[in-house]
Amino acid sequence: MEGFQVNQLVFLKDKTDFLRAFYQLTTEPFTEIKRKIDVGGEPFVDRRDPEDYDEPAFLDEWLEADEGLKLQQQVCLNLLQRSLREFLDMTVEQLPIKPEKPKKGESWFDSYTTLFREKVGVDWDKSPVPLSRIQELTIARNCIQHGGQKPYGGAGDVLDSHSLLKRQSSDYHERFPDAFFADEFEKQIWKSHEYPQPVTISLTPKKLEVAINDILAFCRYIHDALWV
Numbered sequence: 001m002e003g004f005q006v007n008q009l010v011f012l013k014d015k016t017d018f019l020r021a022f023y024q025l026t027t028e029p030f031t032e033i034k035r036k037i038d039v040g041g042e043p044f045v046d047r048r049d050p051e052d053y054d055e056p057a058f059l060d061e062w063l064e065a066d067e068g069l070k071l072q073q074q075v076c077l078n079l080l081q082r083s084l085r086e087f088l089d090m091t092v093e094q095l096p097i098k099p100e101k102p103k104k105g106e107s108w109f110d111s112y113t114t115l116f117r118e119k120v121g122v123d124w125d126k127s128p129v130p131l132s133r134i135q136e137l138t139i140a141r142n143c144i145q146h147g148g149q150k151p152y153g154g155a156g157d158v159l160d161s162h163s164l165l166k167r168q169s170s171d172y173h174e175r176f177p178d179a180f181f182a183d184e185f186e187k188q189i190w191k192s193h194e195y196p197q198p199v200t201i202s203l204t205p206k207k208l209e210v211a212i213n214d215i216l217a218f219c220r221y222i223h224d225a226l227w228v
């Protein structure tokens with residue numbers, strides 16, 4: 001397409017590079033607490049008489065650190081999806097045509113992908129990253145930001161009123177039963193008990209790297225299809 005464009009890929013790359021560093025900096029305190037408790041390092045040295053206690057030492061502290069770690073992971077997932085949304089928003093702003101208002105049951109992402117396909121000619125079958133991978137990131141973010149759950153007894157969704165952590169919504173779980181952004185330990189627990197249900201949304205370091213690479217490849221494909 002002809003005309004002046006701002007290369008939004010440059011800004012997206014800068015944001016994801018910073019997010020990697022931000023993720024490590026903000027999650028490290030929690031992982032270090034868990035590590036020290038696991039190895040009995042100061043100040044988490046168990047000086048109790050083993051015969052007097054059944055549960056592990058510093059269990060409450062370990063659980064709090066684990067929740068803090070997962071909560072920060074969800075914060076970073078939110079920021080990652082926002083970076084993707086900003087790339088798409090600014091890219092659409094540079095187009096001479098705008099997306100139609102999402103139809104019932106559609107999301108802003110659906111309207112954008114329809115615009116790119118029908119009005120600009122982007123062939124999603126040739127995309128290096130399936131649309132479903134990007135859609136899951138958006139759904140996971142929505143659950144974190146807006147609370148995908150409802151109170152117990154409400155539409156089958158689960159709400160833990162004692163935790164800041166967010167779980168999948170029932171819709172998320174049904175659309176992605178083996179979700180990429182779902183806690184692997186919880187997934188295995190439910191599978192072993194043959195009782196699947198929505199689990200905590202998670203973004204481990206490996207998953208963060210995969211998700212960033214997916215987004216960069218996906219957005220580069222859009223950029224090249226529009227401007228190259």
